[in-house]
Amino acid sequence: MSAEYDDQDPDGLRARSEQAIGELAQALLDSQVLENAVAAAFGAREKAAEAQHAAMAALDLASASDMERLERRLRSISQRLDDVEDQVDRVARDVGGIKRQLAERSASTAPKRAAEG
Numbered sequence: 001m002s003a004e005y006d007d008q009d010p011d012g013l014r015a016r017s018e019q020a021i022g023e024l025a026q027a028l029l030d031s032q033v034l035e036n037a038v039a040a041a042f043g044a045r046e047k048a049a050e051a052q053h054a055a056m057a058a059l060d061l062a063s064a065s066d067m068e069r070l071e072r073r074l075r076s077i078s079q080r081l082d083d084v085e086d087q088v089d090r091v092a093r094d095v096g097g098i099k100r101q102l103a104e105r106s107a108s109t110a111p112k113r114a115a116e117g
Helices: 010-030 032-058 064-116
Strands: none
Touching: none
């Protein structure tokens, strides 16, 4: 080990390391090669997504977004059916009440008719 490293404190080493990392990061950010590579990667990702979509469409397979849209529509239909079921139950109760009232009326008027007849 050299005397240069023995005399240095860890904080100085940390500062130099941080400075070197910062310079490296800045050099990467300024690098046209890295910028081109990132642009090419994003372009390739987009082309791959388009190719995947085209292949799935050719095979008549649903995409994740198609499935999510279908799931939302099914939930909406399910909610509407629940509402219709509740309304049918209310109508059935109302009809039952009307039937009872008619039965009570006809039962109460039947003895009067029999007495009159």
